[in-house]
Amino acid sequence: MKREKFSSSLAVFLATLGSAIGLGNIWRFPYVTGMNGGGAFLFVYLFCVLLVGIPVMISEFFIGRKTRSNPVIAFEKLGGRKWSIVGYMGIIASLLIMFFYSAVAGWVYSYTFKSLMGKFNGATLESSKDIFINTITNPKGVILWQLTALLVVAIILTMGVKGGIERATKILMPVLFVLILICDIRALTLENSLEGIKFLFAVDFSKLKSSSILTALGLSFFKLSLGVGAMITYASYFTDDDNLMSTSLKVALSDTLISLLAGIAIFPTVFAFKMEPSYGPGLLFITIPLIFSKLPFGNVLLFMFFLLTSIAATTAMLSLVEVPVAYLMEVKKIGRIKSVLMVTCIIALFGSLAALSVEGNVLSNVKLLGKSVFDIFDYLSSNILLPLGGILISAFVGYFVRREEVIIEITNKMRIKNVNPLKIYLLVLKYATPILIGIIFINSIF
Numbered sequence: 001m002k003r004e005k006f007s008s009s010l011a012v013f014l015a016t017l018g019s020a021i022g023l024g025n026i027w028r029f030p031y032v033t034g035m036n037g038g039g040a041f042l043f044v045y046l047f048c049v050l051l052v053g054i055p056v057m058i059s060e061f062f063i064g065r066k067t068r069s070n071p072v073i074a075f076e077k078l079g080g081r082k083w084s085i086v087g088y089m090g091i092i093a094s095l096l097i098m099f100f101y102s103a104v105a106g107w108v109y110s111y112t113f114k115s116l117m118g119k120f121n122g123a124t125l126e127s128s129k130d131i132f133i134n135t136i137t138n139p140k141g142v143i144l145w146q147l148t149a150l151l152v153v154a155i156i157l158t159m160g161v162k163g164g165i166e167r168a169t170k171i172l173m174p175v176l177f178v179l180i181l182i183c184d185i186r187a188l189t190l191e192n193s194l195e196g197i198k199f200l201f202a203v204d205f206s207k208l209k210s211s212s213i214l215t216a217l218g219l220s221f222f223k224l225s226l227g228v229g230a231m232i233t234y235a236s237y238f239t240d241d242d243n244l245m246s247t248s249l250k251v252a253l254s255d256t257l258i259s260l261l262a263g264i265a266i267f268p269t270v271f272a273f274k275m276e277p278s279y280g281p282g283l284l285f286i287t288i289p290l291i292f293s294k295l296p297f298g299n300v301l302l303f304m305f306f307l308l309t310s311i312a313a314t315t316a317m318l319s320l321v322e323v324p325v326a327y328l329m330e331v332k333k334i335g336r337i338k339s340v341l342m343v344t345c346i347i348a349l350f351g352s353l354a355a356l357s358v359e360g361n362v363l364s365n366v367k368l369l370g371k372s373v374f375d376i377f378d379y380l381s382s383n384i385l386l387p388l389g390g391i392l393i394s395a396f397v398g399y400f401v402r403r404e405e406v407i408i409e410i411t412n413k414m415r416i417k418n419v420n421p422l423k424i425y426l427l428v429l430k431y432a433t434p435i436l437i438g439i440i441f442i443n444s445i446f
């Protein structure tokens with residue numbers, strides 16, 4: 001069976017960006033930044049993107065394109081049988097993420113529908129909070145919308161890499177960007193907006209919590225789709241002549257820009273309406289209806305905003321689900337449609353437990369180690385499996401793969417003469433990335 005490929009460098013960039021940009025930027029980044037004190041957290045986060053995220057992304061691109069395989073086989077080809085365990089860890093992590101990610105995607109889908117129905121007309125802080133709580137605590141509703149989101153992902157994935165993933169990501173990214181800009185302009189013209197900007201950008205390290213640094217590291221992995229094998233899987237479909245270094249830089253920069261723009265929309269609104277920035281996961285859902293409430297065509301804009309957020313979440317889910325699907329297809333020799341179906345069923349099963357476990361819903365009393373099912377899936381993936389995957393991936397490429405092999409894969413195919421930037425990257429990868437992740441990790445666990 002011939003392996004599929006993306007058709008051009010632009011398609012590679014947009015698909016990879018489609019994986020990176022998602023609920024991570026629009027939902028998670030603002031609320032996590034809010035819960036961890038704002039500017040100082042942002043500072044640590046940017047540091048993690050630069051010294052950890054980008055090197056790990058280049059490494060994943062290298063592993064994927066060099067081997068043109070799913071993560072399990074990719075590690076096996078480059079490092080022997082025992083390394084394939086990193087690939088298996090990735091599959092588990094991508095499923096764990098999907099369990100709660102699909103639940104939140106379901107909330108966003110339902111918000112898209114609700115805004116189309118005009119449910120947010122004349123929204124106030126109180127009504128906004130009520131609608132959010134009613135949405136996430138209605139058992140039938142959350143399951144219905146979560147399954148809808150999963151169905152959309154499954155249908156696109158059965159169409160394959162070019163017809164599905166590539167086509168879906170191509171038009172949507174630019175439109176999302178424009179809409180977030182509109183939100184920003186509106187938020188910045190609210191009363192007190194400067195407070196929000198100060199909160200986001202003024203660095204005050206005394207506001208950091210002891211757990212904030214691991215949280216920032218986990219967020220940078222989650223944001224850039226790293227440590228789960230998603231970028232390895234996508235890179236296995238990259239064109240031969242794609243410039244891996246510049247693609248990773250472009251993706252990391254654009255992704256960070258979108259997160260910042262989301263923050264610039266949300267925090268001024270938080271302060272204008274006297275909400276707490278540390279409100280938590282509901283932050284996006286409560287502030288965005290307020291942003292548009294008194295704007296001409298506010299209804300239409302609100303609908304478009306949630307529609308695009310649904311789409312961003314969907315393109316990110318494509319890459320998460322593609323990890324186990326590529327494994328089933330290549331290792332277990334199961335056809336694409338059947339693989340997609342199997343993986344979707346598993347996610348629907350565990351994912352619905354996550355959706356039903358949020359505060360106020362029917363399974364909110366089920367706690368493991370004091371955490372809800374939703375939080376356990378989130379914690380295990382973001383704070384444990386992703387950073388662990390990151391250490392192993394960077395150490396693998398930094399210490400176990402021959403240097404020449406990396407240099408040839410990354411530069412020679414492009415006939416790039418100047419290999420100095422690559423050498424710097426290799427140094428960071430060897431001496432900074434795994435060690436930094438290790439220190440943060442060990443520090444936070446003990």
Ligand code: PHE
Pocket residue numbers: 019020021022023024025097221222223224225226228230316317319320
């Ligand atoms: N990066 C995606 C987001 O921010 C989530 C994701 C994580 C996707 C890991 C793939 C792998 O929403």
